[in-house]
Amino acid sequence: MEEHILFQALADPVRLRIVEAMRSGEWAVGDIVERMDIHQSGVSRHLRILAEAGIVQMRPDGQRRLYSVRAQAFDRLEAWVASYRRHWDRRLDRLGNALKGKSV
Template sequence: MQATLSALAEPNRRQIVELLRKKPRAVGEIVERLGLRQPQVSKHLRVLSEAGLVQAHPVAQQRIYSLRAQPLKELDDWLEPYRRTWNERFDQLDDVLRDLKRKEKGKKDVHDK
């Protein structure tokens, strides 16, 4: 998972992952979409590939890159307990806000009588 986090620490690589999330793409298409030079994109793709985040498939004269699910699944699994904790805290906050709103409405009803 450390390789995944290190690879995703760079903003251009995150943009590449986001593009590949939508569909597999050739290097030229990534270059065009991001406005980077081809050597830069190739370097980023190499880092992503070494981290196991992307894989390349040759199609004619091109290499088509796609995401690999496993490293992202491992990251998601690691984040799940944190996500659960924050969801519980947000639920508790919702309860507190609901109680405050109910109490405020009760005070208003008493003053309106």
């Protein structure tokens, strides 16, 4: 479980912007540096945090490192959210049944 590490990684605005940018595929570190207004060392550190959280993966390409998002991380997020929805559905069902029983 430990989902809070996942959330911690996405909590920083710069990291979230990096992840959002990665919707469009793989990015080299230098490309990210150009778009984000932050120093290269910062980008590398952010990428390390994202990688440790399992959100991104790295693929070496010559002297560059291409980073991309891992679908499995979003599977975890989706499963987490879904577990709440199941709880609510149950509660709404109970509410609905209670209303049906009481009124009408």
